[in-house]
Amino acid sequence: MRKPLRLTVNGQLHQLAVNPYRTLVEVLREDLGLTGTKQGCGEGDCGACTVLLDGVAVNSCLVLAVQAEGRQITTIEGLARPDALHPIQQAFVDHGAIQCGFCTPGVILRVKSFLDENPAPSEAEVRQGIAGNLCRCTGYQKIVEAVLAAATALQPAQGDGP
Amino acid sequence: MKTYSVLGTRAPRLDAPDKATGRALYTDDLRLPGTLHEALLHSPHAHARIKRIDAGRARAMPGVKAVLTAADVPGIRFGVSPARYDETVFARDKVLYLGDELAAVAAVDREIALEALERIDVEYEPLPIILDARQALSGTAPQIHELYPGNLSATVEQEFGDLASARSQAYRTRTGRLESEMQDAAFLEPQAALAAFDSQGYLTLTSSTQSVHYVQRTVAMVLGLPAHKVRVIKPYVGGGFGPKAACSTLELATCLLARATGRPVKITFSREEVFLHSRARHKFVHDMTLGADRDGRLLFLDHEAMLDGGAYASFGIATVYYAGSLLGGPYRLPAMRYKGIRAVTNKPACGAQRGHGGVIARALFERLLDELAEELGRDPLEIRLLNMMETGDVTCNDLNMSSLGMRQCLEAVRDGSGWASKRGKLPRGKGIGMACGFFVSGAGYPIYRSDTFHSTATIKVQEDGGGVLLHTASAEIGQGSDTAMAMIAAETLGIPLDCVRVKSGDTDLGVDLGAYSSRQTLMTGHAVREAAAGARDQILGAIAALLGVAPADLVIREGRIAAAREGISLDISAIRDRYTKEHRGWTDNPSSGPLTFREASRLAFLERGTIVGIGNYRPPPLGGKFKGAAVGTSPAYGCSAQVVELTVDLETGQVAIESVTDAHDCGKAINLTSVEGQMQGSVAMGLGEALLEQVKFDRMGKIQNPNLSDYKIPTAVDVPPIRTIVIESDEPNGPYGAKEVGEGAIMPTIPAILNALHDATGIRFGKLPVTAERIAAALRGVALRDDPSAESSSCIPKTGVTPPAPYPPKAG
Numbered sequence: 017m018r019k020p021l022r023l024t025v026n027g028q029l030h031q032l033a034v035n036p037y038r039t040l041v042e043v044l045r046e047d048l049g050l051t052g053t054k055q056g057c058g059e060g061d062c063g064a065c066t067v068l069l070d071g072v073a074v075n076s077c078l079v080l081a082v083q084a085e086g087r088q089i090t091t092i093e094g095l096a097r098p099d100a101l102h103p104i105q106q107a108f109v110d111h112g113a114i115q116c117g118f119c120t121p122g123v124i125l126r127v128k129s130f131l132d133e134n135p136a137p138s139e140a141e142v143r144q145g146i147a148g149n150l151c152r153c154t155g156y157q158k159i160v161e162a163v164l165a166a167a168t169a170l171q172p173a174q175g176d177g178p
Numbered sequence: 179m180k181t182y183s184v185l186g187t188r189a190p191r192l193d194a195p196d197k198a199t200g201r202a203l204y205t206d207d208l209r210l211p212g213t214l215h216e217a218l219l220h221s222p223h224a225h226a227r228i229k230r231i232d233a234g235r236a237r238a239m240p241g242v243k244a245v246l247t248a249a250d251v252p253g254i255r256f257g258v259s260p261a262r263y264d265e266t267v268f269a270r271d272k273v274l275y276l277g278d279e280l281a282a283v284a285a286v287d288r289e290i291a292l293e294a295l296e297r298i299d300v301e302y303e304p305l306p307i308i309l310d311a312r313q314a315l316s317g318t319a320p321q322i323h324e325l326y327p328g329n330l331s332a333t334v335e336q337e338f339g340d341l342a343s344a345r346s347q348a349y350r351t352r353t354g355r356l357e358s359e360m361q362d363a364a365f366l367e368p369q370a371a372l373a374a375f376d377s378q379g380y381l382t383l384t385s386s387t388q389s390v391h392y393v394q395r396t397v398a399m400v401l402g403l404p405a406h407k408v409r410v411i412k413p414y415v416g417g418g419f420g421p422k423a424a425c426s427t428l429e430l431a432t433c434l435l436a437r438a439t440g441r442p443v444k445i446t447f448s449r450e451e452v453f454l455h456s457r458a459r460h461k462f463v464h465d466m467t468l469g470a471d472r473d474g475r476l477l478f479l480d481h482e483a484m485l486d487g488g489a490y491a492s493f494g495i496a497t498v499y500y501a502g503s504l505l506g507g508p509y510r511l512p513a514m515r516y517k518g519i520r521a522v523t524n525k526p527a528c529g530a531q532r533g534h535g536g537v538i539a540r541a542l543f544e545r546l547l548d549e550l551a552e553e554l555g556r557d558p559l560e561i562r563l564l565n566m567m568e569t570g571d572v573t574c575n576d577l578n579m580s581s582l583g584m585r586q587c588l589e590a591v592r593d594g595s596g597w598a599s600k601r602g603k604l605p606r607g608k609g610i611g612m613a614c615g616f617f618v619s620g621a622g623y624p625i626y627r628s629d630t631f632h633s634t635a636t637i638k639v640q641e642d643g644g645g646v647l648l649h650t651a652s653a654e655i656g657q658g659s660d661t662a663m664a665m666i667a668a669e670t671l672g673i674p675l676d677c678v679r680v681k682s683g684d685t686d687l688g689v690d691l692g693a694y695s696s697r698q699t700l701m702t703g704h705a706v707r708e709a710a711a712g713a714r715d716q717i718l719g720a721i722a723a724l725l726g727v728a729p730a731d732l733v734i735r736e737g738r739i740a741a742a743r744e745g746i747s748l749d750i751s752a753i754r755d756r757y758t759k760e761h762r763g764w765t766d767n768p769s770s771g772p773l774t775f776r777e778a779s780r781l782a783f784l785e786r787g788t789i790v791g792i793g794n795y796r797p798p799p800l801g802g803k804f805k806g807a808a809v810g811t812s813p814a815y816g817c818s819a820q821v822v823e824l825t826v827d828l829e830t831g832q833v834a835i836e837s838v839t840d841a842h843d844c845g846k847a848i849n850l851t852s853v854e855g856q857m858q859g860s861v862a863m864g865l866g867e868a869l870l871e872q873v874k875f876d877r878m879g880k881i882q883n884p885n886l887s888d889y890k891i892p893t894a895v896d897v898p899p900i901r902t903i904v905i906e907s908d909e910p911n912g913p914y915g916a917k918e919v920g921e922g923a924i925m926p927t928i929p930a931i932l933n934a935l936h937d938a939t940g941i942r943f944g945k946l947p948v949t950a951e952r953i954a955a956a957l958r959g960v961a962l963r964d965d966p967s968a969e970s971s972s973c974i975p976k977t978g979v980t981p982p983a984p985y986p987p988k989a990g
Contacts, residue, residue, distance in 0.1 A: 051207035059886070059887065062449075092200035093200050105199060106198075108198050112851035114191065115658065115855055116417040119366050139899075150364075150886060152365055152417050152859070152863070153855070155855075155858030156858075156894040158854070
């Protein structure tokens with residue numbers, strides 16, 4: 017039995033009718049065509065489906081679409097400005113933190129949530145912060161380097177005032 | 179040293195912005211109008227006779243468009259190596275492992291497809307389940323696969339040099355066993371396929387494959403279609419590491435359903451199905467005896483191995499050969515005997531995975547090398563320096579080290595890790611260990627017997643000038659091959675990287691055997707270089723004619739036409755005028771300075787029409803004449819050395835890898851960042867295989883951990899900082915001197931960890947993965963040496979079974 021659902025994704029309101037057992041990742045990918053969110057396991061183990069729910073990173077395969085009603089959902093498609101990559105995305109590009117790219121959207125959104133909480137992390141904190149997102153290609157090293165670079169790039173400019 | 183403008187830089191990957199923003203499309207992201215959802219029926223039994231299949235109730239469901247079982251599809255056998263075609267699309271008389279595919283459904287949505295599976299009635303007669311390779315080969319076990327009497331999938335017997343004499347001269351020998359467990363590649367993207375026929379009967383299959391070429395041939399063969407009517411496209415692929423190199427029922431059933439329904443059909447594996455399908459790392463048992471003279475020079479290796487292959491051959495015939503042949507180097511070894519055997523069991527088929535066949539063998543060899551060093555009172559690094567091969571050496575099994583930076587790798591990790599100040603000086607519980615390895619830069623022969631070119635490339639110069647289109651059928655699976663190929667094209671053409679647009683992974687674009695055996699950089703790279711040179715020479719020929727100079731007087735450098743040497747003056751005013759007049763009203767016409775590539779390529783088109791450069795590459799005949807000589811041959815070999823430092827919690831057995839220093843000789847590094855990325859990813863995978871990863875079965879043959887929670891791969895906190903040192907030998911057989919990095923880099927990781935664990939605990943571990951429980955038990959003295967060789971005298975049981983008719987296999 018389909019249920020009416022109002023989802024706000026990347027600032028845009030969508031009116032849908034979905035079966036209540038469907039997960040958020042399914043609705044994002046199949047109903048809204050937002051295929052940047054990946055599904056790697058469907059069981060909350062890999063983190064590839066990470067999105068932001070009210071700014072906090074969640075595994076969208078573990079969230080029912082109906083649970084996201086009335087919340088602000090941010091997917092990877094909503095992170096960049098039209099004219100420029102988000103500084104986290106730019107750091108991932110510049111530091112070689114992307115190989116196959118399947119984990120990348122989830123990792124980037126996890127990092128967004130993490131750096132919002134901890135804007136100047138240590139390397140060990142970065143590793144802890146992304147430990148819920150699996151990557152099989154990179155060995156994480158260039159991801160960690162990219163996150164540290166992004167943290168620096170996102171710091172408010174200091175000492176250049178009058 | 180040659181200087182380059184594009185090669186050797188850290189150019190960001192061409193696909194990185196699309197991957198960072200979610201624009202990059204993978205197979206499951208694609209949709210065609212009217213696409214049906216597919217689901218596969220897997221056997222719930224590991225071994226059973228199929229007495230009856232009745233799909234009537236499923237076919238009658240509203241929304242079900244087709245149900246296919248063995249009775250509805252061609253019974254043509256397929257597989258990887260034609261000599262071992264042993265799979266059918268669906269199980270016909272028996273199921274051979276828990277997961278074997280029996281039927282496929284296409285329905286209007288996923289829920290209906292899954293529900294239809296439950297309405298396919300199958301009656302089974304359970305048969306005895308054989309899960310242990312030793313038991314399978316015992317001579318008393320029931321025959322699992324009808325093609326393999328005695329459950330013998332393949333045997334190898336090879337001897338090089340005079341083993342008996344070498345053995346008699348040995349001053350010291352060390353004997354040991356290493357036993358591993360079946361592992362999973364755990365790529366993040368589950369396999370997926372999307373198939374559709376057009377109204378002219380042409381089939382397009384989009385698949386998460388590592389080789390569009392092999393899939394095209396297999397689909398054509400099984401569906402009975404001419405190959406030119408089968409187009410296979412590989413969009414972005416979320417990692418492969420080997421298991422995605424073989425064509426599978428996933429792909430074939432999708433094509434058959436598309437034919438049966440006349441509609442597009444799509445399927446994506448669940449994570450559990452990824453585990454059930456497997457085709458990943460075999461379970462190996464290796465026995466080796468390694469002998470050396472009084473000075474520590476290696477004299478011989480006597481080696482036996484048993485592989486648990488699972489139900490089908492897949493790449494496993496090549497695996498059992500590689501398990502022996504990849505020990506021929508990187509040390510001088512005058513004599514080597516190898517006996518390998520691969521068993522059929524009621525488990526998912528194993529196949530190729532990063533470091534194909536050689537990883538566990540390398541781990542034991544390097545452990546025994548450390549043991550020999552200890553016996554002789556030598557430093558492990560010193561004994562490696564004493565024995566290592568150098569450029570120009572040929573192994574006893576005829577592998578030619580046309581370049582080999584082994585010494586530079588060893589010295590780099592020695593100096594980079596502070597080896598001398600740490601070795602033998604760390605407190606109990608802390609350890610340092612090292613190991614080396616080498617690997618092919620592409621298999622010397624295709625997996626079917628053929629004189630085919632291994633890679634082709636075309637470069638079309640865009641007619642309006644300024645850019646080129648590079649087309650190959652190679653497989654970008656995350657390793658960065660598209661970017662590397664664009665860099666080779668840009669360097670050869672003398673133009674900036676952003677003037678090259680790449681399309682790849684499509685059988686319409688040429689022939690390429692794909693991303694396996696670490697072959698793209700060398701083989702596709704050769705073809706791309708040749709294509710680019712052809713396009714460049716045509717442009718320069720046209721411009722030289724216009725300028726009244728010889729083609730050899732001109733070069734393209736950083737996107738501009740320049741004189742090849744001093745003393746040549748070029749008057750370009752007339753031809754520039756011709757270009758400018760064509761572009762009246764345009765505001766960005768070049769007006770000063772040398773002729774640009776944009777002008778030159780447009781003018782060349784005006785003179786000659788469309789300009790296309792073509793490149794073809796296949797390796798020269800390689801290797802010896804003995805049976806199996808093809809496996810292990812390659813135009814070039816990469817090599818590496820690693821030092822691992824770790825801490826063992828002496829109470830719990832928990833291991834923390836503190837640091838890894840890794841040097842790899844990849845020849846000329848096309849893209850330094852990508853090379854480092856391959857090295858770091860290899861170390862992480864090796865770390866997981868050494869300490870964490872094991873596919874576990876219950877006694878009914880059901881996988882107990884088919885998920886990424888219970889099958890543990892390393893997370894960011896498990897992997898330490900990795901110091902990567904890129905060694906660039908100049909490989910004469912590689913494009914611009916380049917060779918592999920994608921697989922060889924994993925070779926030293928497991929043994930370096932084993933050797934460091936010994937340094938920390940005094941224990942030589944003989945079973946992988948070396949879990950905390952195993953370490954804790956060994957530390958408590960429950961198993962003092964943790965050496966499984968005590969359990970039986972040889973890893974290969976006596977069978978009394980006649981092996982299958984011999985055939986010379988081709989490499990995989």
